[in-house]
């Protein structure tokens with residue numbers, strides 16, 4: 001019988017423990033210990049490994065976490081891990097999938113190649129792949145899955161009840177697949193706006209049918225809220241179009257918590273996120289969708305603790 005362990009970066013231990021509990025056989029979650037030296041370098045210490053180790057590391061604020069992951073993978077392999085599975089509910093650096101200007105690095109490609117040298121499988125949620133149709137092309141030679149948060153979001157919204165006149169809104173063409181999926185699950189009308197980004201904090205958004213929202217609630221859906229510009233500009237447009245209420249739901253909440261006030265000022269009544277990134281707006285847990293994807297790792301395994 002082979003063994004399995006779960007180890008998490010400190011910022012991911014909450015979600016990792018929820019995942020472990022969902023497996024239902026007493027799998028412990030070990031926190032990877034990080035020590036920062038006075039000069040800023042990191043020492044990384046892992047718990048004893050198992051044949052298969054699930055490394056839980058959501059990669060928001062990624063630069064230090066990537067170094068920690070690199071060192072953790074080294075220690076786990078040297079400790080005997082035959083299979084490393086990275087669970088990164090938020091996968092960083094996926095948005096730059098082409099060189100928009102001469103000389104720019106394609107971060108998606110570089111990140112995929114780096115992670116493919118460290119682990120055997122990557123599991124993520126609503127990765128921003130845009131022009132990349134298959135996540136496996138990002139990770140040469142290893143397994144990779146891009147799960148959807150929309151079933152969990154739809155279940156949460158349906159459970160609390162939603163006005164059937166609500167229009168599900170996507171702020172740009174990239175959001176189309178999420179918007180149509182969620183609207184289909186909730187049996188709601190949907191529309192996707194046109195967005196033109198001028199720079200990091202400046203976008204123009206317009207809707208093909210400016211009358212659609214008149215007197216109706218809007219539910220904005222997106223994969224990422226980062227600077228919050230897209231959400232605020234879209235909310236102002238929806239308000240001008242006569243939306244009676246504007247709620248937002250997002251998979252990855254990357255914005256500073258204090259920005260919620262600015263969203264309220266722009267007309268957003270509520271914003272909820274999944275727990276892919278720890279955030280005060282977290283309202284939808286992803287443990288069930290992650291556990292389902294990871295069932296194949298359990299096979300005839302038992303937790304490392306039970307075999308010591």
Ligand SMILES: O=P(O)(O)OC[C@H]1O[C@@H](O)[C@H](O)[C@@H]1O
Nearest residue numbers: 222224225226227228229230
């Ligand atoms: O406008 P901010 O919040 O900075 O960026 C998030 C938006 O930019 C896109 O890549 C995302 O899909 C989302 O629509």
